[in-house]
Amino acid sequence: MHKTQFLRDPTSEASTTLRKPTCFPENIEKRTIALLDIAKERSDEFLDHIESKFTEKGIKVRRYRKASNSKNADLLTIQSIVREADIVVESLAD
Numbered sequence: 141m142h143k144t145q146f147l148r149d150p151t152s153e154a155s156t157t158l159r160k161p162t163c164f165p166e167n168i169e170k171r172t173i174a175l176l177d178i179a180k181e182r183s184d185e186f187l188d189h190i191e192s193k194f195t196e197k198g199i200k201v202r203r204y205r206k207a208s209n210s211k212n213a214d215l216l217t218i219q220s221i222v223r224e225a226d227i228v229v230e231s232l233a234d
Contacts, residue, residue, distance in 0.1 A: 172226050174203075176205070176229070187231050
């Protein structure tokens with residue numbers, strides 16, 4: 141039986157859109173993972189924990205941080221992530 145997945149879209153879109161989830165890439169050990177801190181309280185603690193789990197497995201991690209949790213990441217941060225990483229883990233809250 142096919143199980144439907146529902147994902148929350150953190151982009152503040154006014155209307156909902158059904159999207160197929162992207163398949164997680166195979167062999168993440170050869171990839172660079174971006175950890176994006178959204179600048180909410182304790183989000184850095186969560187990413188510290190995630191980073192330690194990835195680095196224990198020898199996975200390369202890069203850290204990024206938004207200037208404010210109420211605004212989108214600035215263009216330079218987004219461009220850096222696109223250029224320097226293959227996968228993004230973003231800390232969310234609430």
